[in-house]
Amino acid sequence: RKEVEQDPGPFNVPEGATVAFNCTYSNSASQSFFWYRQDCRKEPKLLMSVYSSGNEDGRFTAQLNRASQYISLLIRDSKLSDSATYLCVVNIDYPGGGADGLTFGKGTHLIIQP
Amino acid sequence: GAVVSQHPSWVICKSGTSVKIECRSLDFQATTMFWYRQFPKQSLMLMATSNEGSKATYEQGVEKDKFLINHASLTLSTLTVTSAHPEDSSFYICSARLRGGSSYNEQFFGPGTRLTVL
Numbered sequence: 316r317k318e319v320e321q322d323p324g325p326f327n328v329p330e331g332a333t334v335a336f337n338c339t340y341s342n343s344a345s346q347s348f349f350w351y352r353q354d355c356r357k358e359p360k361l362l363m364s365v366y367s368s369g370n371e372d373g374r375f376t377a378q379l380n381r382a383s384q385y386i387s388l389l390i391r392d393s394k395l396s397d398s399a400t401y402l403c404v405v406n407i408d409y410p411g412g413g414a415d416g417l418t419f420g421k422g423t424h425l426i427i428q429p
Numbered sequence: 430g431a432v433v434s435q436h437p438s439w440v441i442c443k444s445g446t447s448v449k450i451e452c453r454s455l456d457f458q459a460t461t462m463f464w465y466r467q468f469p470k471q472s473l474m475l476m477a478t479s480n481e482g483s484k485a486t487y488e489q490g491v492e493k494d495k496f497l498i499n500h501a502s503l504t505l506s507t508l509t510v511t512s513a514h515p516e517d518s519s520f521y522i523c524s525a526r527l528r529g530g531s532s533y534n535e536q537f538f539g540p541g542t543r544l545t546v547l
Contacts, residue, residue, distance in 0.1 A: 319472075349535075356520075356543070357540070357541070358522050358538040358539060358541045359522075359538055359542050361535060364535070372534075391498075398538065401472075402472070413447075414464045416465070416475035416478055416488075417463070417475070417536060418475070419465075419472040419473040419474075420472055421470075421471065421472040422472060423481070
């Protein structure tokens with residue numbers, strides 16, 4: 316069973332539409348959650364962290380459901396520049412400040428059409 | 430702030446040669462750096478965790494003698510792919526965790542190094 320699962324898409328949506336991505340994770344010890352954005356042949360860039368209470372950053376809204384081990388990202392009023400691959404990422408934080416690497420989903424490819 | 434650089438950005442080499450990739454945190458100290466690898470249309474896969482002043486921790490299936498990691502300072506980690514073969518061709522990305530960062534463990538990624546082994 317994959318640790319982080321996402322629908323690979325591609326999602327083709329018209330400019331201005333609202334689009335939602337979902338992600339599930341298998342390790343219940345996961346404690347930190349993120350959405351990253353990756354453009355073609357580039358490194359991933361942090362889009363937003365995901366908090367238990369849900370959080371919003373402009374047109375982007377992230378939600379976390381720990382009971383279902385489910386994370387979502389909603390993009391409103393989509394722009395052409397939103398075209399990218401969106402990566403769902405989880406991390407296990409160890410006591411004492413030890414750090415583990417991030418576990419990435421394969422990503423969901425989004426194409427915004429004019 | 431929180432900029433991570435990688436050098437080189439791309440490299441083409443012959444099979445059997447060794448390639449060294451540098452990862453630097455430019456404006457912050459990083460006690461921990463991570464090395465990832467991404468094959469086409471695949472997710473980033475963690476290869477190893479590099480801790481300053483100690484041995485790296487490798488993920489299962491990653492050969493430590495083939496992928497040598499050195500983290501000699503709080504701003505520099507290097508990955509050396511020894512005796513590279515065509516199957517090692519990939520996009521290698523490092524990341525750095527901010528020392529004293531928040532519990533949400535944000536990592537900052539370098540721009541990646543594209544390795545092609547002929």
